[in-house]
Amino acid sequence: MKKLNARFTLILSLALCGSAFAQTTADRIKAFDVEKSKQLVADELSDPDSAKFRKMYISQFVNPNNGKITLWLCGEVNAKNKMGGYVGYRQFLAFDDMAQINPAAENEKSMEGVQQQMFDLTYPKVCSSKVKECHRH
Numbered sequence: 001m002k003k004l005n006a007r008f009t010l011i012l013s014l015a016l017c018g019s020a021f022a023q024t025t026a027d028r029i030k031a032f033d034v035e036k037s038k039q040l041v042a043d044e045l046s047d048p049d050s051a052k053f054r055k056m057y058i059s060q061f062v063n064p065n066n067g068k069i070t071l072w073l074c075g076e077v078n079a080k081n082k083m084g085g086y087v088g089y090r091q092f093l094a095f096d097d098m099a100q101i102n103p104a105a106e107n108e109k110s111m112e113g114v115q116q117q118m119f120d121l122t123y124p125k126v127c128s129s130k131v132k133e134c135h136r137h
Helices: 003-031 034-042 108-112 114-126
Strands: 050-064 069-078 090-096 098-101 128-136
Touching: 003 034, 003 069, 034 050, 034 069, 034 090, 034 098, 050 114, 069 114, 090 114, 098 114, 098 128
Parallel strands: none
Antiparallel strands: 050 069, 050 128, 069 090, 090 098
16 A cells, blocks of 8 residues: 555656646746847848847757757848848857857858758757747737
């Protein structure tokens, strides 16, 4: 009987920890500052005031090395270049105080660059677990 109670207590504890964890993640998603992340992305552009966003969502990334969960804003952005013309929508990602925009459409030479390689490796990993759609504001 003691073994049964110990197992039940362990299972109940794990279940409660899981619920607390899920609730914490839900709270973090609710508190995620989409506008701050959009501003980080816009600040990377030649004309930040011209930024148009679409297909935005919050993605959850679990670091395979330490299990830490981070939330990212992913989507597409279009903005004017230095000549005043819109360049077309490009994928972006933003986290905490960092943003990166896919450099592919910006310059053909960047296709072989380190930035492009980093973006190509990072975007599919951090933006593959959509947890909340974000509508245009």
